[in-house]
Amino acid sequence: MNNITLIGMPGAGKSSIGVVLAKVLGYQFIDSDLLIQKAEKRTLSKIIEDEGTEGFKAIENRVNASIQVENTVIATGGSVVYCDEAMQHLKSEGVVVYLKISLELLSRRLGNLKGRGVVLKEGQTLASLYDERVPLYEKYADIVVDEEDKDLEGSLQVVLEALKNRGDKA
Numbered sequence: 001m002n003n004i005t006l007i008g009m010p011g012a013g014k015s016s017i018g019v020v021l022a023k024v025l026g027y028q029f030i031d032s033d034l035l036i037q038k039a040e041k042r043t044l045s046k047i048i049e050d051e052g053t054e055g056f057k058a059i060e061n062r063v064n065a066s067i068q069v070e071n072t073v074i075a076t077g078g079s080v081v082y083c084d085e086a087m088q089h090l091k092s093e094g095v096v097v098y099l100k101i102s103l104e105l106l107s108r109r110l111g112n113l114k115g116r117g118v119v120l121k122e123g124q125t126l127a128s129l130y131d132e133r134v135p136l137y138e139k140y141a142d143i144v145v146d147e148e149d150k151d152l153e154g155s156l157q158v159v160l161e162a163l164k165n166r167g168d169k170a
């Protein structure tokens with residue numbers, strides 16, 4: 001299946017870039033965070049509060065591993081890379097693009113982490129979460145796109161260019 005899955009830290013722009021990317025390519029768009037909320041009939045932060053981070057990850061794995069779409073841009077949640085089954089599934093159904101953002105830029109972009117609903121261990125800092133996750137994003141990525149110093153339109157253009165260079169989409 002010819003899907004484009006976006007992965008990266010919360011606030012990297014998977015949802016914002018994803019929906020515009022889908023329009024430019026004439027693709028469908030889904031946000032797997034919204035699929036989780038629909039399946040669970042609860043907000044992401046409520047699921048994390050009720051089930052804990054491990055419980056949330058199990059739900060996130062199940063929902064992402066069951067996505068069946070084609071010609072679709074899939075914006076994932078930042079924690080999907082903890083879910084190996086889901087990641088293998090998404091990789092088998094298209095190309096995985098890592099939207100890379102520096103810790104400095106991320107710190108500026110993210111206001112209230114808890115309000116967004118982030119899979120953060122008790123007492124864990126953004127810096128340690130970043131260090132834990134970057135190797136996972138790199139492990140699953142087919143393409144890495146660096147969005148440093150770019151606005152949303154600039155990041156979109158780099159994603160399009162990277163897909164074109166790889167021959168996934170002209």
Ligand SMILES: Nc1ncnc2c1ncn2[C@@H]1O[C@H](COP(=O)(O)OP(=O)(O)OP(=O)(O)O)[C@@H](O)[C@H]1O
Pocket residue numbers: 008009010011012013014015016017033075076077078079109116147150151152153155
């Ligand atoms: N170059 C850029 N690329 C993407 N987003 C940008 C850029 N510059 C600023 N932004 C802003 O950063 C925010 C990105 O948030 P967004 O919800 O798209 O992230 P996300 O990766 O989907 O996060 P989450 O994992 O929490 O779902 C938006 O408010 C967007 O307008």
Ligand SMILES: O=C(O)C1=C[C@@H](O)[C@@H](O)[C@H](O)C1
Pocket residue numbers: 009010033044045076077078079080116117118119120
């Ligand atoms: O990066 C994270 O830990 C998360 C990001 C969100 O997109 C959601 O998937 C969830 O709230 C966890």
Ligand SMILES: [Mg+2]
Pocket residue numbers: 014015016031033075076077
């Ligand atoms: Mg998002």
